[in-house]
Amino acid sequence: MAVKTKQPLLSDHVDARPVAVDPDEAAADRNAIVQLDPDHPGFRDRGYRKRRNQIAEIAMKYHPRDPIPDAPYTPEEHQVWKTIWTALAPAHQKHACAEYLASLRRLSFDPDRIPQLREVNEKVQAISGFRLEPVAGLVQPRVFLENLANGVFLCTQYIRHHSTPLYTPEPDVVHEIVGHGVTLASERLAELNRLFGEAVKRTTAQDALDRLSRIYWFTIEFGALRENGSLKAYGTGLLSSAGEMEEMRDAEVRPLDIDAASRQEYDPTHFQPILFCAESFEAMYSTLRAYLIDW
Numbered sequence: 001m002a003v004k005t006k007q008p009l010l011s012d013h014v015d016a017r018p019v020a021v022d023p024d025e026a027a028a029d030r031n032a033i034v035q036l037d038p039d040h041p042g043f044r045d046r047g048y049r050k051r052r053n054q055i056a057e058i059a060m061k062y063h064p065r066d067p068i069p070d071a072p073y074t075p076e077e078h079q080v081w082k083t084i085w086t087a088l089a090p091a092h093q094k095h096a097c098a099e100y101l102a103s104l105r106r107l108s109f110d111p112d113r114i115p116q117l118r119e120v121n122e123k124v125q126a127i128s129g130f131r132l133e134p135v136a137g138l139v140q141p142r143v144f145l146e147n148l149a150n151g152v153f154l155c156t157q158y159i160r161h162h163s164t165p166l167y168t169p170e171p172d173v174v175h176e177i178v179g180h181g182v183t184l185a186s187e188r189l190a191e192l193n194r195l196f197g198e199a200v201k202r203t204t205a206q207d208a209l210d211r212l213s214r215i216y217w218f219t220i221e222f223g224a225l226r227e228n229g230s231l232k233a234y235g236t237g238l239l240s241s242a243g244e245m246e247e248m249r250d251a252e253v254r255p256l257d258i259d260a261a262s263r264q265e266y267d268p269t270h271f272q273p274i275l276f277c278a279e280s281f282e283a284m285y286s287t288l289r290a291y292l293i294d295w
């Protein structure tokens with residue numbers, strides 16, 4: 001998710017979602033559930049804003065474990081998905097780690113149509129027990145991370161504006177499904193997500209929570225590893241953006257050091273200039289797993 005807004009929309013955490021207006025603004029305009037920045041690509045598109053509100057409403061009315069209603073995507077939005085896949089498919093073959101590619105095959109997306117969360121859940125739940133649940137409003141890091149302990153990934157359902165198919169200023173359904181949905185269809189990556197949630201549940205101090213959020217960022221979101229000598233991605237922020245994967249070659253690649261990652265600041269509004277890289281998938285999995293269990 002390469003981002004170029006002036007305002008750091010994702011400033012706080014791996015996945016804080018700035019999609020709900022504050023209660024005062026909502027009272028001023030009852031139809032405006034979703035707030036877009038004036039420089040958001042969809043700001044002037046009434047139809048897009050209306051759809052964003054409809055999709056936010058699905059999440060607001062949603063009760064955990066109920067079937068998730070389908071989002072009303074337009075043909076134009078399915079075309080956005082198609083355009084993204086045209087860029088992502090070759091980038092995945094070049095830059096994605098084997099574990100991700102195996103999960104991607106298990107989910108077998110239609111490159112012409114945005115999958116509904118309901119459909120993705122059927123497959124992901126059968127593999128790892130994880131399910132995606134729609135959220136409409138800002139999710140605090142603690143809420144987002146603690147839900148992982150229960151096998152729940154809080155998930156946006158809208159797609160980015162069609163005028164910028166390869167760019168989104170906020171995590172959209174492409175990042176959620178192509179990034180997180182696919183990695184949660186890997187038993188080992190799903191387990192690490194769960195362990196993050198459990199570690200957060202044992203954490204009370206804000207400073208410790210911030211450290212865990214940074215570890216999540218540099219592993220689950222932007223983690224890299226070596227496979228047959230090549231740099232490969234297992235992080236969802238890389239795997240859901242052809243641009244981010246292309247930029248990996250210019251990043252400063254540091255050996256995976258989880259303590260160092262926990263102290264490393266990051267700027268979510270640019271391509272990531274620093275990546276922590278494990279020697280192999282197995283090395284990443286065992287190191288991170290032990291670290292989170294000991295947390």
Ligand SMILES: [Fe+2]
Nearest residue numbers: 014015221236
């Ligand atoms: Fe994410």
